[in-house]
Amino acid sequence: MTKNKxxxxxxxxxxxxxxxDTISFFSEIGMKLEGRGTIEGEWAGRITGLGSQRVEIAMMVTPDGHSRLELSKFITPPILSDHRTTPVNSLGYLRVMFTVEDIDEMVAKLTKCGAQLVGEVVQYENSYRLCYIRGTEGLLIGLAEEIGNKGVKEVHNR
Known part of the structure; x- marks a missing residue:
């Protein structure tokens, strides 16, 4: 029996x-800044394989404390490629999905901050309303609103 899990x-x-800008955007979604600092030194470059590096990072956390985004700004070495405007079916593409209470309200709030709806808000069966938006710096963000059993959840939360 293995103990590695x-x-x-x-x-x-x-x-x-x-x-x-990115901290402000994710704060609008409802995340909180947990910490910010600079990472540099030979040890950091050994982890990433980039050699000498200097990176400013900010750690954002969801309200429940379970999920985090590490936002990284590389000071050195310089950025070599940019995948932010590639289509959603690109290999290795990154999208972050958030569950929100009211998707229409969140989309309206984020579009006022410059975000753009990628397609449209759609309903998946009786479970979710979903959409993708392009936020600050063209980052692709998914939003989901649970709709299945909503009345049951509201009764239990009273």
Whole structure:
């Protein structure tokens, strides 16, 4: 019997140009800034394989404390490629999905901050309303609103 088992997922990392703009965007969604700092030194480059590096990071956390986004701005070495505007079916493409209370309200709020709806808000069976938006820096964000058994959940929350 093996004792090596997955314990948890700590975070997803997204490389950005502006930490301030991206922190503001994810704060609008409802995440909180948990910490911010600079990572540098030979040890960090050994992890990433980039050699000498200097990276400013910001850690964002969801209200329940279970999920985190590590936002990284590379100071050195310079950025070599940009995948932000590739179609959603590109290999290795990254999208982050958030469950929200009211998808229409969230879309309206984020479009006022410059986000753009990619397609449209659609309903999947009697379970979810879903959409993709392009947020700050062209990042692709998925939004989901649970609709199945909504009345039952509201009764239990009273």
């Amino acid at each position: 997955l314990l948890r997922m700590d975070n997803v990392s997204i490389v950005v140009e502006s930490l301030d």
